[in-house]
Amino acid sequence: MRGSVEEIDMHSGKGSGKMKTITVEQLQQKLKLEVLAGEDQLQRLITHPKAHRPGLEFVGYFDFFPMNRVQVLGRKEITYLHKQSEEERNLHIGNVVKYHPPCFIVTAKQEGLKYLMIYCQQEGIPLLRTEDTTSEFLGKLDAYLVQALAPQIAVHGVCMNISGIGVLLRGKSGIGKSETAHTLIRRGHRLVADDIVVLKKLGPHTLLGTHNETTREFLALRSIGLINVVRLYGRKAFQDETRIVLDILLSSWQDQALNNELELEPSSTEYLGVQIPHIEIQLQPGRDVAGMIEAAANSWYLKQQGYSAAEEFLKRIEEEMK
Known part of the structure; x- marks a missing residue:
């Protein structure tokens, strides 16, 4: 399943991605x-x-x-x-x-x-x-x-850098994106943008995520209000930009909707013509969403190194059967 992308009007036009001046x-x-x-x-x-x-x-x-x-x-x-x-x-x-x-x-x-x-x-x-x-x-x-001068659009969401891996978190308003980002920051990861994420196309396969200056360093938490993550947690809690390599949609829990395949079919979301790997994480009270996002980011990294946990698991089964 691929979530729809909610774009925000910018000076260059809604989602147009036109070249700036x-x-x-x-x-x-x-x-x-x-x-x-x-x-x-x-x-x-x-x-x-x-x-x-x-x-x-x-x-x-x-x-x-x-x-x-x-x-x-x-x-x-x-x-x-x-x-x-x-x-x-x-x-x-x-x-x-x-x-x-x-x-x-x-x-x-x-x-x-x-x-x-x-x-x-x-x-x-x-x-x-x-x-x-x-x-x-x-x-x-x-x-x-x-x-x-890069073509750019803005989308509703949160942008994080998870151990050097750029992740875009999306989902309906109130789903818990900012709260999840706060948990990730407490675990040592870095905020890039909250609420409005500016995406810039730097090349055919390169998408940069950044803030819109106005929201720089700010995170909006329901029941708390705005917080400045740098003032609260130091410079290590924030960075200006990151290359987006993973698109994660946070959605409401649906019974019987999750699957337990060894390895999911690849899915992607397109931004400005750049395909970004996409996964969906359903939310439920007590579920460690921040931990799952960390796992997703680390799993993406291992796949880039040529490692597949599913392949290794199946190989072990084959060896046991022999």
């Missing part, structure tokens, strides 16, 4: 970049999760120029421009700048950029600079852009 200013503040030109153009939008180094474009080849990407100028590009005559340099820069990319970022705190500053100021394109080397900065930039 960020401003150059958000990028500048996040990566602590120095603004050299275009201070009044920092609200320009960035829409593509990959950066580009304009090498071929400086020599006049524009057939595949990704003009909508952040343009990064490393030592190779800047050294090439420095060695050109003023006329050649103006021609090469002008050919790139006229396509109006979101911004230019110079790495390794390179100097002598007055000519580039003039062009960017005239065309209204932000020119930024970092102290990081090109390779270091590209790693940071691509990682940030992929996550910041």
Whole structure:
């Protein structure tokens, strides 16, 4: 059985998973970049999760120029421009700048950029600079852009990290998701999000679970109210994000509905096109739900290592019969 997913309206539309946008200013503040030109153009939008180094474009080849990407100028590009005559340099820069990319970022705190500053100021394109080397900065930039611009949706539920394994807990309101999360936190596991879980698609098979900032560190418990898990239990009780690898639906107890097969048929839930293994746990007074969630997470991990308890059990039976 696979539970239905209740999605929440977000800025990108209900469950649409559309690509987000960020401003150059958000990028500048996040990566602590120095603004050299275009201070009044920092609200320009960035829409593509990959950066580009304009090498071929400086020599006049524009057939595949990704003009909508952040343009990064490393030592190779800047050294090439420095060695050109003023006329050649103006021609090469002008050919790139006229396509109006979101911004230019110079790495390794390179100097002598007055000519580039003039062009960017005239065309209204932000020119930024970092102290990081090109390779270091590209790693940071691509990682940030992929996550910041990832398609995303929000679902009702609780997100936990169980011994390094990301688990999404779902179920009807009042079923006991937050109370179960609290028990798991007391057992040493970490809360990621309560009530509203933001899911981001980072790749064809990678789904990231996080909070929506407003609910960060908060857990809502009926009869108690809001608690801050970090204030109550310390930093070890919370983490900002986790890769979701298991979807668990908490449901009401139904007599004769549970089965005792040695190994259940695989089931999954789809989020943004990513298939996540799914199981259902029925609740009943006295049932150790937190313990079952721990068992489910650990069982998933063992399966990734190639181990199956059912296969081992059947093998033992076969050996005894022989």
